[in-house]
Amino acid sequence: MTERVPVLKIGDVLLVSIQVDLEDQMVLDLQEDLSDRIVATGARGVVIDISALEIVDSFVGRMLATIASISRLLGAETVVVGMRPAVAMTLVELGLSLGGVRTALNLEQGLGYLNSARDKQLGVPGFTAGSPDTGAETR
């Protein structure tokens, strides 16, 4: 049986910390586990921690983009955190990108970003409901 990447739940965010070099089967398992968990928990954010990875190639890059797309379909935003400087430089030299996946320096900032994104989402309808002109419209 192959190793599985653990998916941890913190509030309404799911944390995926990748500690080992990934193989095809692990990636498939991870995608399956993660989408199941997003649906089961109603999570609205996914944080993928790659601070342990020393090499990020096109394979890993594509995996991150795929996971972000899957999560977005299920209503959760993905943030990739903890990329090492050497990894970022290599990706740039190779001309690779992470396909528009949101990144943050570390776990703390990633969670901070997801929180502020949620506040904005929750906050905006609240304000419009409270304001006199649009308030009537929403009722």
Added chain:
Amino acid sequence: MAGADMAQRLVQLLTDQRDAFVEQWVDTVVRSLRGRITEAELRRELTELYGAVLEALASGGLAPRAEHFAEVRSLLVELSRNRARQGFSPTETAISVFSLKEVLEPVLSGENDDIRAYLQFSRLLDDLGLFTVEEHGRTREEIISVQAEQLLELSTPVVKLWDGVVGVPLVGTLDSARTQVVMEKLLQSLIDSNSTHAIIDITGVPAVDTQVAQHLLKTVVAARMMGAECTISGIRPQIAQTIVTLGIEFGDIPTKATLSDALRHALAQRAAAGQAGGLL
């Protein structure tokens, strides 16, 4: 007359008049260097060299690249290195060796054997002189490469401008080696200072062409991959014109005229994202 005999004869001559020769040699060299080196130091160097040459001749003939000239060569290496560091030209370095010929010339008796020996010896001195020139060049190259490295280190500081905002004031032309250093330092400092914004200030960059723009873009993209926003500031009017004329696209990278504009932009973005360290 065989080579060994010739060497013997030379050794004889050089030993007999040792003090006189060294004295003249030092005189000639001092004159050519015009007092930029003390006579005492020169005397020490040349006496040592004279002794070494004599010993080498005595022990094994006139082949300058052979084993028994190792001592002479190492003395010459030291001499050329010192000269190169003190800023003497290759000619001024080699003349220390060549002027020994001048010293020997007046003592030629006019006999064929003498002349042949002198020619052999002068060929040896030519070789040794060329050796000093080579060594001089090598030392200069070493100095240049060390300085280039120091320049690289000196000219790429990363400074913290605000909580969560770092700045990179670039000075001088941006080539790929420097881009590499700048990128490394910038990315590391993002992590160390936990910064979400970086400002690259190009006020000190004399010209921006497609190459330089490419390097800037790379740096920005790398910082973004790490999860930090990058702003380019300090674009002077002429540079803005050049950039447009060359058709360089900075895409969605924010660019500002001055560092203060860029800092304001970064702080406003941080405030909007609800991060600490916004405008007070």
